[in-house]
Amino acid sequence: MKALSIKPEIYTFDTCKEFINKFKIGKEDLIITSEHTYVSYFSKYNLDTNVIFIRKYGTGEPSDTMVEAICKDIKDITYKRVIAIGGGSVLDVSKLFALKKVSPVLDLFDHKLEFVKDKELILIPTTCGTGSEVTNISILELKSRHTKLGLAIDELYADFAVMIPELLENLPFKFFATSSIDALIHSIESSVSPKATSYTEMFSYKAMEMILKGYQEISKNGPDARFSLLDKFLLASNYAGIAFGNAGCGAVHAMSYPLGANYHVPHGEANYQMFIGVFKTYYRLKPQGKITKLNKFLASILNCKENEVYIKIEELLNVLIPKKQLREYGVKEKELKEFTQSVMTKQGRLMANNYTELNEQTVYEIYKSLY
CATH class of the missing domain: 1.20.1090.10 (Dehydroquinate synthase-like - alpha domain)
Incomplete structure (x- = not known):
């Protein structure tokens, strides 16, 4: 009987600057976050990287339509690491982009697509709830089916889970x-x-x-x-x-x-x-x-x-x-x-x-x- 498994390496930093210096964020990274989080904590470091602001694609719970829209916008971007900075919605969506093939999302959640992880995944929570940074689950609202569904596969585990309390200071x-x-x-x-x-x-x-x-x-x-x-x-x-x-x-x-x-x-x-x-x-x-x-x-x-x-x-x-x-x-x-x-x-x-x-x-x- 398996008693316990912790897949990501877990890092803790007091500040975002410490994280940036340790992980050397650069051109081959794709950051997925909210504009508010990025402007508040990261823009001052003038990072030379790719950034997606998730709220451009909808508010509320993460959904399959949101993921499909992001897929279209990043199809011409070359990246080797996905860095997700946000609450559960951001982390759940971002996990999928460490996979080689994400769309059609419904086929992915129906296990009709092959699960191949070909990018490194770094998850950084900005809330104190989902624990998504250490799980292998992505939960989306499937709009056409009027329900939420979880995809739980080992390929969705992060390589690194990073804890930075500074990111919670502005959480309402x-x-x-x-x-x-x-x-x-x-x-x-x-x-x-x-x-x-x-x-x-x-x-x-x-x-x-x-x-x-x-x-x-x-x-x-x-x-x-x-x-x-x-x-x-x-x-x-x-x-x-x-x-x-x-x-x-x-x-x-x-x-x-x-x-x-x-x-x-x-x-x-x-x-x-x-x-x-x-x-x-x-x-x-x-x-x-x-x-x-x-x-x-x-x-x-x-x-x-x-x-x-x-x-x-x-x-x-x-x-x-x-x-x-x-x-x-x-x-x-x-x-x-x-x-x-x-x-x-x-x-x-x-x-x-x-x-x-x-x-x-x-x-x-x-x-x-x-x-």
Whole structure:
């Protein structure tokens, strides 16, 4: 049984300048980032390199149409390294451009194209949530199919994951909140996955501890308390990425995808809407097992009884993002069956990692309870 795999070499730098000097950015590099990030942190170094500003190709969640448009614009550019600097959307899109053949994107995600990685890949997160810098997964919204889908292949692993806390200094509180909640759920879901090992649990539990204690500081001292904790949140996100990159996420992520794809709810926020409902169901169906250890650990951090952990987590997360009912996003009750069908037919990769089996009726009941 494989216990743990960490593919990228992981580097940490205090500043972007240190990274530039170490990796010697030049003409044979393709940087994919946002214009704001580039202007704020990199333009002053007058880099002689190729740069793509991802927001030119659309806002919101990354999509197949976005990737196709970038393909057209870079077809005449020769590059040997892809350097992605951004949040999960930027990193997920950029991973694909380390492959020899990317388009048609739908064929790529349907495994109809040969997976050949012919460029070096450097991933640098500017949020503290996805952990994408250490995973082999690219998640896109497939516009024509009205869903999100993940492509998970070894060719999407970065060669280098680079952590620079300086890049989080201008991250607005809303994006800090949604991204760090995503990391928290990565750590919690991976801890109860059937594929969890003692190694992945070590990363899962450490990430949970760091994030929840950070939230307690923010709850006590206000949103600006995050600034002294950015390095810890970035590290926790990385730990959570290592954990779920090995053990996988489950129903929380699977059930969040239809909400994100159809109503453009930020990924971390969509996960939060599903999280409590899924884990209460897990606990009801299988109270003895890995969830027992999880709840005991959470109770020790939250200073509450084990049967109160999900109430206390919701109270804490509500300081960052108020919990909503699905109807508040515009979801129609009749869509819940469509969401359920989408999860059961298109998210098998994730549903295979559930703590305990959730059938179609149970998934529908969870959606109904959150409606």
